[in-house]
Structure formats: C-alpha cells, structure tokens
Amino acid sequence: MSEPTQYRFSFGPWNISEGADPFGPDVRQPVSMEAKFDLYRPLGFEGVQFHDDDVVENLEELSPEQALKRAGEVKSMLDDRGLIPEFVAPRLWFPTETIDGGFTSNSAADRQYAIDRSLRSIDIARAVGTKNIVLWLAREGTYIREAKNAKVAADRILGALNQMLDYDQEIEIWIEPKPNEPMDHTYIPTIGHALTLAYASKDPARVSGLIESAHAILAGLDPSDEMAFALAHNKLASVHLNDQNGLKFDQDKAFGSVNLRSAFNQVRVLEENGYGKNGEFVGLDVKVMRTQKGQPCLDHLKNSRETFLYLVEKVRTYDRSQEKAFIEARDYEGLDAYILRHLMGVS
Ligand code: GLO
Ligand code: MG
Numbered sequence: 001m002s003e004p005t006q007y008r009f010s011f012g013p014w015n016i017s018e019g020a021d022p023f024g025p026d027v028r029q030p031v032s033m034e035a036k037f038d039l040y041r042p043l044g045f046e047g048v049q050f051h052d053d054d055v056v057e058n059l060e061e062l063s064p065e066q067a068l069k070r071a072g073e074v075k076s077m078l079d080d081r082g083l084i085p086e087f088v089a090p091r092l093w094f095p096t097e098t099i100d101g102g103f104t105s106n107s108a109a110d111r112q113y114a115i116d117r118s119l120r121s122i123d124i125a126r127a128v129g130t131k132n133i134v135l136w137l138a139r140e141g142t143y144i145r146e147a148k149n150a151k152v153a154a155d156r157i158l159g160a161l162n163q164m165l166d167y168d169q170e171i172e173i174w175i176e177p178k179p180n181e182p183m184d185h186t187y188i189p190t191i192g193h194a195l196t197l198a199y200a201s202k203d204p205a206r207v208s209g210l211i212e213s214a215h216a217i218l219a220g221l222d223p224s225d226e227m228a229f230a231l232a233h234n235k236l237a238s239v240h241l242n243d244q245n246g247l248k249f250d251q252d253k254a255f256g257s258v259n260l261r262s263a264f265n266q267v268r269v270l271e272e273n274g275y276g277k278n279g280e281f282v283g284l285d286v287k288v289m290r291t292q293k294g295q296p297c298l299d300h301l302k303n304s305r306e307t308f309l310y311l312v313e314k315v316r317t318y319d320r321s322q323e324k325a326f327i328e329a330r331d332y333e334g335l336d337a338y339i340l341r342h343l344m345g346v347s
Contacts, residue, residue, distance in 0.1 A: 005271065007312070009305050010047025010086045010238075010281040011040075013054050016298065019290045025281065031296045033057070033074075037081055043298060044305055047281040048078060052121035055128050057063035060095070064123070071127035078129065086212075086238065086281050087174060088125035090118045093138035093182065101139045103160040104153040104187065111156065115163055119213045122168050132237070133164065134210055136176040141183030153187050174237040176210040177221040181250050189219050191226045195235055196276040212285055213266060214250055224265035231273045239275075240285035241266065241308065252287040255304035256311065264343060267311040268318075279300060282308060319340060 013036045018026035033054065040048065053059045056070045078085060092114050093104035098107055102114030105119060118133075125133055140157060143147050164173060188194055191209045198207035209230045216223040226335035232238035243253040244261065256263035269275075276282065284304050288297040319338075326335035341347055 002274075002277075004316070005274065007131060007276050007282050007308070008047060008078050008279075009045045009308075010049050010084075010283045011045055011301055012049035012051070012285065014051075015286055015288075015301060016296050017287060019288070019292075019297075021290055024290075028295055028297065034077055036296075037083060038075055039296070039298060040049060040083055041081060043302055045301070046082065047084050047282060047283070049086050049134075049285075050088045050125075050128065051091040052088055052117070052124050053091050053094075055085075055124050058278045059120075059124075064120070064187050067120070067124060068127045070302055071124045075127065085125075086283065087126050087130055087134045088121050088132070089134035089136055089176075090114075090121035092117060098139055101148070101153075103138070103156045106148060115160055116252065117146035118160065118164055119167050121129045122171055126168070131168075132174060133171055134174045134176055134229065134238075135138045135161075136178065136256060137188050138178075138182060140188065141180075145185075148185065157187060158197055158200055161207065165201060165203045172206045172207055172237065174210040176212060176240070177219075177231065178212065178250070179251065180216040181218070185200040190216075190221060191230050195230065195233055198235060207237035208237040210238040210240060210283070212242065213255070213262075214242050214244035214252055214285075215240075215249070217244040217262075218247065218250065220247075222265070223262060224269045227266060227275075228269045228273070231269065231275065236275060236280070238281055238308040239266075239270070242282050242284065242286045243305065247318050252285055254260070254286050254300045254307070255284065256307040260343060261339070263301065263307065264314055264339075267308060268315045271312060271315045276281060300317060331332070 015038055016031055017029045018030055020026045021209035048215045056067045059067055079196050092098050097110045097113035105111050140169040177188050177190050191211055194209045198204050201207045211226050214224040227236055241255040243255055243258040244251050245258045286300045286304050288300040322338055
C-alpha cells in the first residue's frame with residue numbers, strides 16, 4: 001500500500017466575491033488582493049488560481065515591463081505567505097475585443113488581440129512563478145449556429161494552442177471545458193473535446209485538462225466519469241470541485257451541497273487513481289450565496305474543503321471486500337444500498 005495522499009487545496013481570489021448577480025449589485029465590500037492572500041493559509045489552502053488581471057490589475061493600462069514588475073511583486077507576496085500560484089488564465093471574456101469571442105472571433109484584429117493577450121499572460125505566469133496556463137474558452141462559441149463556421153473555429157482554437165506552445169517551450173496548457181454560459185453553445189464543451197485538442201496539438205505532452213464538476217453536469221455528464229477519462233489518459237491537471245443543481249446557470253455551489261453521492265464518486269475516482277500524488281491541487285471554484293452575511297464570506301470554501309476531506313475518509317473506509325462481493329454476484333442493488341448506508345453513516 002502506498003502512503004495516503006496528503007491533499008493540498010487551491011481557489012481563485014474571485015471565489016471571495018462581492019455577491020453581485022445579473023439582477024442586483026454588490027452586497028459585500030471588495031477585499032484587496034493582498035488581504036485575500038492573507039486568508040488562504042488559515043483556511044487550509046496553499047494554492048492560488050489566477051486570471052492574468054488578478055495578478056496584474058489594470059493590465060491593459062500597463063506597459064509589458066510594468067506588468068512584469070507587478071507580477072514579480074505579487075510573487076513576493078505569495079512567497080512571504082508560503083503560497084503557490086497554481087495557474088494563470090488569460091481573461092478572454094471581458095475586453096471589448098472579445099465580445100464576439102477570442103480565438104474564434106469573426107474579426108481578424110480581435111483574434112489577434114486574443115493571441116497577444118494569451119502570450120502576455122504566459123509572461124505574467126512565468127513572472128509570478130508558474131508554468132501552467134488555463135484556457136477557459138468562455139466566448140469561443142455562438143448564440144446562433146449560423147454566426148460562425150464551427151469547423152474553422154475548431155481549426156483556429158488549435159492554431160492558438162500551437163502558437164502558445166511555440167511561444168514558450170516550458171509552459172503547460174490546461175483546457176477547462178464548459179458547454180454553455182456565457183454562450184448558448186461553446187466549441188469545447190467536454191473533456192473529450194479538450195483532450196482531442198491536446199492530442200492534435202504540436203506537443204501533446206504539454207496539453208491536458210481541468211475538470212469543473214458543474215461544467216460536466218451542465219453538459220449532462222457525470223463529473224467522476226469525466227475525471228476518470230482524463231485520468232486514463234494521464235491528463236487530469238487540475239479540478240474545480242463544486243456543485244450544480246440541474247441545468248441552470250453555472251451555480252458554483254459548495255462541493256457536495258446538491259449531490260453528495262456524486263461528490264463521493266468524484267473523490268473516489270481521484271483517490272483511487274492517485275490524483276494529487278504528483279502535486280496536483282484539489283481546486284475549488286465555489287460561490288458564496290448572495291444572502292450570506294459577513295465580510296468577507298469564507299464558509300463556502302471552508303465547508304467545501306472539509307466536505308472533500310470527510311469524503312476522503314468515506315472512500316478510505318469503504319469496505320472493498322463487500323464491494324467486490326456485490327460486484328462478483330452482480331448484485332448492484334446490494335451495492336447501491338451499501339453505498340447509501342455508508343454515506344449516511346448507518347449499517
Ligand atoms: C467559469 C469558470 C471560471 C474559470 C476561471 C479560471 O465558469 O469556471 O471560473 O474556472 O476563469 O479559468
Ligand atoms: Mg472553473
């Protein structure tokens with residue numbers, strides 16, 4: 001038996017939010033980035049997920065030199081607190097140039113903007129101390145099918161990936177698939193799409209996937225199977241654990257809060273396949289409820305991390321001989337009941 005995995009956790013500063021939604025303004029005060037960094041370790045987190053403009057605020061107003069200088073300052077803030085930057089993601093969905101998409105925009109100038117911004121975020125990633133780039137391809141899709149040529153779009157996404165791989169021979173790219181929101185449909189909705197791009201790229205060893213539970217659910221898929229598929233290809237670079245109550249807007253609910261059994265299965269697949277043994281983070285991408293009082297609100301992070309760890313215990317205390325006996329007898333009714341009893345803590 002190998003040593004049990006000591007999991008380490010990450011979240012992004014956007015997970016400490018002001019609580020705005022499309023129908024109402026902020027309900028909490030903003031917290032500065034540096035003050036957010038102070039909150040990580042006491043909560044049990046050591047990894048920080050970043051967008052390029054979380055590292056360098058007002059990125060577009062700064063020269064490349066100024067931006068790198070700022071990224072270096074942020075690196076020192078992280079070092080001082082024993083924090084690790086997990087990845088940097090180019091924010092290809094806020095700027096006006098990305099209204100019609102990034103790499104798949106119908107405007108050549110806007111496509112170039114998306115490439116330039118992505119290369120810039122590689123420089124920022126290196127300066128803040130990570131080689132990992134996340135591509136959440138937020139606006140690579142359409143609201144109506146006829147608006148873009150989907151075949152050309154797929155070629156363009158691959159072309160962008162290759163340009164990024166060429167730009168820096170050491171970076172790794174982690175694609176985070178999501179089927180919808182903000183688009184009606186996106187071009188890279190599942191891990192199967194993401195890994196096809198990885199294998200088609202000029203350096204497949206440097207391209208892998210990041211699976212978010214809610215995104216898999218929105219695609220009508222089981223998050224643990226999506227994770228298992230990536231693990232089978234040795235391409236699960238990270239996860240964004242959270243939960244989702246059916247086919248609605250992306251809810252980013254606390255991990256396990258909707259479907260505890262699905263959460264158990266995600267933890268089971270990660271634990272059984274040694275996820276985390278090579279330093280992979282257990283990433284969270286969770287929103288606090290808008291209704292929550294307090295400043296700042298952190299319970300959704302604390303609770304999600306604890307739920308993960310309780311479920312690790314459930315996986316480790318799962319009676320494997322009983323599981324085996326049920327499977328050998330093809331008694332999946334028995335297995336089903338055993339799992340429910342185990343999760344409920346009764347026997
Ligand atoms: C949105 C995504 C988003 C990404 C983040 C990092 O639905 O989950 O939060 O994870 O931008 O790429
Ligand atoms: Mg996410």
